[in-house]
Amino acid sequence: MGAAIAHASLHVVFYVEIIKIIAFIFLAPLIGFTISIILSFILINVCKNFIPRKVDKTFRRLQLISAAAYSLGHGANDAQKVMGIIFVALVASGKVLSTGHIPFWVVISCQSAMAVGTLMGGWRIVKTMGSRITHLRPFQGFAAETGGALTLFGTSMLGIPVSTTHTITGAIIGVGAVKRLSAVRWGVTKNIIIAWIITIPVTSLLAAAIYFLSLLIF
Secondary structure, three states: OHHHHHHHOHHHOOHHHHHHHHHHHHHHHHHHHHHHHHHHHHHHHHHOOOOHHHHHHHHHHHHHHHHHHHHHHHHHHHHHHHHHHHHHHHHHOOOOOOOOOOOHHHHHHHHHHHHHHHHHHOHHHHHHHHHHOOOOOHHHHHHHHHHHHHHHHHHHHOOOOOOHHHHHHHHHHHHHHHHOHHHOOHHHHHHHHHHHHHHHHHHHHHHHHHHHHHHHHO
16 A cells, blocks of 8 residues: 555545455454364363363374464465565566466465475474464364464455454454453453554555655665
8 A cells, every 4th residue: 555655646446346355354353363262162161070180181182283374374475475466476577377377486475485484483483372472272272273274265255465463362262251251361462453544544655655765765
């Protein structure tokens, strides 16, 4: 938005699509929150007569599946955003047609960048999600990851770009709140929500500034 408005003013932005994206900044966490709560209640009732140690052991294994599903949803949504931006740049430069397919090198580059970025720089976010919002038991982790994955699959099928971090945050808050509201560290949650709100205007302003700076340089 920021770069487009800086280049050609306000009328070039498709505001209907922007409103949909902004709406799902708030809806995606709520959907993940709701699904994870429902799953948590189901699992609590199904497993209430089982030995806790065996429940933990079982869901540690099941988390391999739920984490893989969430990762697939992550790639199905987040990777497409960067691929779309690169595709637009290729169309604008005349390298491909707007009706053509995205080149394979764009797909594999975006997937690789996400994997390497998560490996190298994602640990602090992983730590915040996994331990600072609430303490997760294996069955809660399974419910949160499954709730997040289902949300991401649904929004990807509808063509709606959402934040996977927003989604899983809502899901983690949901499973924590099932235990008790005080189990959620609301101070950490408040800081995360504030970051969500300021992200769009800050990135828009930065994009506009970089555009004007590039005009001066080139």
